[in-house]
Amino acid sequence: MELRQLRYFVRIVELGSMSRAALDLDMVQSALSQQVSRLESELSTRLLQRTSRGVIPTEAGLAFFHEAQLSLRHADQAIHAAQQARLSGAVSMGLSPTIANVLGLPLLRAMRERYPDVRLHMVSALSGHLTSLLNARQMDVAILFDTQSARRWRVTPLLEEQLFLIQSRQSPVAPKIRHGAPVTLAQLQQVPLILPSGSHGLRSSVMASFTSAGFQSQMAMEIDSLPLLMEAVDAGMGATVQPWSAVGMYRDAEARFQWSQIADDSVRRKAALCSLSDDELSPAALAARVVLVDCARRLVESGQWLGASLAA
Numbered sequence: 001m002e003l004r005q006l007r008y009f010v011r012i013v014e015l016g017s018m019s020r021a022a023l024d025l026d027m028v029q030s031a032l033s034q035q036v037s038r039l040e041s042e043l044s045t046r047l048l049q050r051t052s053r054g055v056i057p058t059e060a061g062l063a064f065f066h067e068a069q070l071s072l073r074h075a076d077q078a079i080h081a082a083q084q085a086r087l088s089g090a091v092s093m094g095l096s097p098t099i100a101n102v103l104g105l106p107l108l109r110a111m112r113e114r115y116p117d118v119r120l121h122m123v124s125a126l127s128g129h130l131t132s133l134l135n136a137r138q139m140d141v142a143i144l145f146d147t148q149s150a151r152r153w154r155v156t157p158l159l160e161e162q163l164f165l166i167q168s169r170q171s172p173v174a175p176k177i178r179h180g181a182p183v184t185l186a187q188l189q190q191v192p193l194i195l196p197s198g199s200h201g202l203r204s205s206v207m208a209s210f211t212s213a214g215f216q217s218q219m220a221m222e223i224d225s226l227p228l229l230m231e232a233v234d235a236g237m238g239a240t241v242q243p244w245s246a247v248g249m250y251r252d253a254e255a256r257f258q259w260s261q262i263a264d265d266s267v268r269r270k271a272a273l274c275s276l277s278d279d280e281l282s283p284a285a286l287a288a289r290v291v292l293v294d295c296a297r298r299l300v301e302s303g304q305w306l307g308a309s310l311a312a
Contacts, residue, residue, distance in 0.1 A: 001042055003072065003075055005035055005036075005039050006068040006072055007025075008021070008027075008032055008035050009036060009039060009047065009064070009065070009068060010072060011024060012048065012055060013055075013057050013061070015054075016053070016054045016055060016056065017054035018032060018033060018036075018054070018055055026302050026304075027301055027302045028302065028303035031301045031302070031303065036048060043060075043064070045060045046060065046061070047060060047061035048061055049061075086117050087117065087284055088115075088117040088118060089118055089119070089282050089284030089285075090119045090120075090121065090284065091118055091119070091140050091288040092121040092133075092138065092139045092141075093107075093120065093121070093122055093123070093139070093140065093141045093142065093288060093292065094122075094133060094134070094141070094142035094143070095122070095124055095142070095143055096124070096126065096127050096130070096143065097124050097125075097226040097227075098242060098243055098245040098246045099245060099271065100124040101246065101248035101249040102245040102248040102299060102304070102305050103295060103296060103299065103305075104124065106295045106298075106299060107122075107291065107292055107295045108120065108122070110291050110294070110295050111288060111291055114287075114291060115284065115291075118288065123142075126196070126200060126224065127144050127145050127146060127200075128200070128201070130142045130144060131144060131146070134153065134275075135151045137276065140275060140276055140281055140282075140285040140289075141273070141274070141275040141281075141285060141288060141289050141292065142274050142275070143158060143274070143292075144272055145269055145270065145272070147272050147274060152276075152277055153275065153276065153277070154274070154276070155273070155274050156273045157272050157273075157311035157312075158271050158293070158296060158310075159270075159271050159296060159300060159305075159308050159309060159310050159311055160268050160269070160270050160308070160309050160311060161243035161270075161271065161307055161308050162267075162268055162307035162308075163206070163243055163261075163262050163267045163269060163307075164241070164242065164243065164244055164259040164260060164307065165183050165191065165239055165241060165259065165260045166230075166233060166239060166240050166241070166246060166247060166257050166258070167191075167238075167239035167240075167257065167258055167259075168234050168235065168236040168256070169254075169256055169257055170236070171235070172236070172239075172258060173192055173239050174188075174190075174191045174239060177260050178258075178260070179258035179259065180258075180260065181260050183260040183261070183262055184263050184264060185210060186213070186215060188215075189216065189217070189218065191218060191238075191239050192220035192237075192238040192239065193217055193220055193238055193241065194220050194222075194223055194232050194233055194238040194239065194240045195219065195222060195223075195229075195240060195241065196222065196223065196224050196229070197222045197224050198222075201269075202241075202242070202269060205267075205269060209264065209266050209267045213266075220237065220238035221237065226246065227249075230246060230247070230250075230257075233257070234256050241262065241267075243308070244259065244305075244306040244307040244308075245305070247259065261307065273289070273292065275289055296310075297310060
């Protein structure tokens with residue numbers, strides 16, 4: 001049982017509606033309903049009863065509601081006490097360009113709100129460069145896709161991203177593949193692709209998926225700059241295979257791009273939270289690592305990180 005589940009349940013009871021609570025919590029209703037189901041399963045009892053006007057707590061739910069309110073009040077007091085200590089220091093965190101598109105700004109805002117005296121150094125770079133910085137002890141925390149080069153890291157699976165075929169909406173190179181429709185690897189054989197170079201983790205995993213399926217891809221260009229790569233895709237020079245977060249930096253993504261989820265389960269990208277060992281991290285870095293996980297979880301559960309699911 002987690003504090004966030006208590007907060008979800010309390011808010012549902014307070015508002016008397018699953019849909020209103022989901023809107024208030026900035027979550028999709030299905031995700032909120034799933035959290036309540038997990039809570040009921042853990043407690044082995046029904047907490048909420050649906051009515052024509054919304055939801056009401058059962059007798060067990062009402063008892064749980066009062067105790068949950070008390071627990072949350074104590075937790076808020078503990079958080080307030082900790083924040084009053086004014087944690088300070090410097091933290092260096094690394095995100096890949098695609099991850100930074102979705103997670104970067106929410107993470108910056110959360111750190112400023114919770115720990116205003118912590119000086120944050122954010123690095124957006126390819127995962128290979130972030131790996132080198134982490135191994136050289138020049139970075140505290142990073143989200144990485146390949147952990148085989150780990151040297152005394154703490155590695156925790158964080159999330160998994162589905163991959164999409166992304167192409168220009170105005171000048172699609174594969175016009176028969178419609179926006180939002182699932183696509184198979186076999187359908188990509190004749191699509192000119194723009195991908196990062198072979199040293200990039202995403203390129204390696206995509207190529208491995210093609211090889212495993214017995215197909216060969218048609219490479220149009222290799223570009224190691226994500227902004228330039230996406231500009232080339234937007235110009236109709238080719239399509240790319242990326243997580244949805246690649247278009248997250250564009251406010252007008254729907255107007256510029258169309259994307260189709262690759263249906264093959266093997267075509268996914270796993271991301272891990274990597275950091276120096278706990279005894280090497282400062283209190284500020286330990287706190288920042290917790291904030292990063294909280295931000296990622298909130299974005300996934302609220303449906304704002306399309307195609308991402310939390311690691312089991």
